[in-house]
Amino acid sequence: MSQPADETDESPPAPSRFRSFLHRHRRAGWIALAVVLALLLVVGGYAWRLNSHLSDIDRFSTSTIKNRPAKAPTKALNILLLGSDKGQPVAGAEHTTLAEDAVADSWPVGKYRSDTLMVVHISADREHVQVVSIPRDSFVMIRDSAGTDQHREKINAAFSDWGPNGAIATVEALTGLRLDHVAIIDWAGFRDLSTAVGGVPVTVPEEVYDSKQKKLWKAGDYLLKGEEALQYVRMRYGLTRSDFDRIARQQNFLRSLMREILASGSLTKPLEFDRMLGALTENLTIDEAWTNGDLRSLALGLRGISEGDVDFLTMPIGQERTDPTYGAVLEVDTAKAKELFTALRQDRMSRYLKKYPDDVLAEDDQIS
Numbered sequence: 001m002s003q004p005a006d007e008t009d010e011s012p013p014a015p016s017r018f019r020s021f022l023h024r025h026r027r028a029g030w031i032a033l034a035v036v037l038a039l040l041l042v043v044g045g046y047a048w049r050l051n052s053h054l055s056d057i058d059r060f061s062t063s064t065i066k067n068r069p070a071k072a073p074t075k076a077l078n079i080l081l082l083g084s085d086k087g088q089p090v091a092g093a094e095h096t097t098l099a100e101d102a103v104a105d106s107w108p109v110g111k112y113r114s115d116t117l118m119v120v121h122i123s124a125d126r127e128h129v130q131v132v133s134i135p136r137d138s139f140v141m142i143r144d145s146a147g148t149d150q151h152r153e154k155i156n157a158a159f160s161d162w163g164p165n166g167a168i169a170t171v172e173a174l175t176g177l178r179l180d181h182v183a184i185i186d187w188a189g190f191r192d193l194s195t196a197v198g199g200v201p202v203t204v205p206e207e208v209y210d211s212k213q214k215k216l217w218k219a220g221d222y223l224l225k226g227e228e229a230l231q232y233v234r235m236r237y238g239l240t241r242s243d244f245d246r247i248a249r250q251q252n253f254l255r256s257l258m259r260e261i262l263a264s265g266s267l268t269k270p271l272e273f274d275r276m277l278g279a280l281t282e283n284l285t286i287d288e289a290w291t292n293g294d295l296r297s298l299a300l301g302l303r304g305i306s307e308g309d310v311d312f313l314t315m316p317i318g319q320e321r322t323d324p325t326y327g328a329v330l331e332v333d334t335a336k337a338k339e340l341f342t343a344l345r346q347d348r349m350s351r352y353l354k355k356y357p358d359d360v361l362a363e364d365d366q367i368s
Contacts, residue, residue, distance in 0.1 A: 062164075069176055069177060079120040084184050117159075121347075126305070130353075142170050186284075192282070203222070207219050319331050
């Protein structure tokens with residue numbers, strides 16, 4: 001099982017910080033990389049390199065999951081995006097990849113961590129994308145890799161304890177959505193992609209010192225790439241809202257990354273295109289039902305998508321409380337969450353967004 005209380009570097013901030021964050025930030029997270037991938041795939045002139053990169057993506061089976069929701073009667077797609085590390089080495093065991101562990105007879109409990117879970121909804125007309133982040137401390141019923149209820153715990157335990165299929169089953173049970181596909185992206189994608197595009201511009205509004213990474217960030221503009229990009233998105237110590245400010249930095253970085261790629265003309269430059277594809281696909285694991293042909297078709301369908309067509313939201317949270325076993329946990333606002341996930345299932349998100357306009361990710365100048 002996962003560690004009961006937050007005794008690691010990933011401990012959440014105090015409840016007051018949580019409430020402050022909800023009013024000022026909406027978590028975007030790793031899904032932006034998936035959107036970037038879709039945008040990159042539209043360049044048919046580089047099809048031979050595209051096929052090579054897509055064939056390098058690791059894949060795993062989801063066939064063991066039972067008790068899944070029915071597919072909604074629309075052509076909309078719902079994709080689960082997980083952010084993961086490469087996994088902690090297991091003493092005395094041969095090194096294995098996430099994809100290999102996912103199809104093994106038993107999952108290595110605790111080897112991997114995924115503190116980022118997002119549902120990506122792509123509308124049936126392929127003109128809009130909604131990205132809904134599910135906070136890692138959401139206290140929900142965890143399902144195992146076969147889709148069987150286990151117990152209530154923080155949702156990030158589903159991946160750590162039961163692997164990708166456990167995460168899929170848990171999110172499906174929580175949302176009522178049938179997830180068409182899943183994509184798992186490694187942290188190294190931050191570093192490699194930022195380097196491949198020549199740097200990602202961000203602004204640090206006030207001087208801040210990261211005591212964990214021993215780095216001073218002076219106020220001003222930065223062009224982040226490589227290890228410095230990782231330092232920026234991983235920073236928690238020294239930030240007013242701790243984990244939640246780190247989340248805000250990650251979403252700020254990713255939105256800037258998307259904007260930079262679209263504005264730079266990299267999509268029409270063979271060498272830069274190849275580097276970006278490599279940075280993504282080398283750090284990506286997907287379900288085996290998601291074929292190269294499906295990926296290409298989806299990319300072509302999304303070729304008209306721009307930054308303004310992508311909405312970032314967070315699953316509605318009711319309150320934070322302290323659980324005697326698991327420490328600080330987040331209770332889901334079940335009524336509003338049901339409204340959100342019903343809108344996703346019916347592919348009618350425009351109504352939800354009109355009703356709750358403040359739920360969408362804040363503008364750049366409102367992010368610390």
